[in-house]
Amino acid sequence: MVLTPVLCPVCHHDNISKRGKTGNGKQRYLCQNPECSIKTFILDYDYNGYFPEVKNKIIDMAINGSGIRDTARILDISPTTVINELKKKNFVLSSFAKEGGLNGWRYMQKR
Numbered sequence: 001m002v003l004t005p006v007l008c009p010v011c012h013h014d015n016i017s018k019r020g021k022t023g024n025g026k027q028r029y030l031c032q033n034p035e036c037s038i039k040t041f042i043l044d045y046d047y048n049g050y051f052p053e054v055k056n057k058i059i060d061m062a063i064n065g066s067g068i069r070d071t072a073r074i075l076d077i078s079p080t081t082v083i084n085e086l087k088k089k090n091f092v093l094s095s096f097a098k099e100g101g102l103n104g105w106r107y108m109q110k111r
C-alpha cells in the first residue's frame, strides 16, 4: 500500500484535516489554509473529470474559445467528459448568452 500525502485540490496546501464523511461514505477533508477558497473537499474522486476545479476549468476554457480536444488534453481528461460537462451547463450558459455576453456559447446551442 502506498500512502499519498493529501493535498488541497485548489491551493495544493498540505495542511489538511479530516472532516467527517460524505453521504456515500467517502472521507471529507478540510483545507486549513486560511487563504484557500475551498473549505472541504473529497480526495478520492474516481477520476480527474469529477473534481470541481476541473469542471470549472472546462467551462472557463470553453468561454475562452478552447476546443474540446484542447481542453481534454490540457486537463488530462477525455473529450467525452468535456462534452458531457458542457452539455450539462448548456442551459445555464445559454441564458447568459441571451444577456449579450459570452458570444462563444452560441457554439454550444448549435448542438
Ligand SMILES: [Zn+2]
Pocket: 008, 009, 010, 011, 012, 013, 031, 032, 033, 036, 037, 038
Ligand atoms: Zn486549500
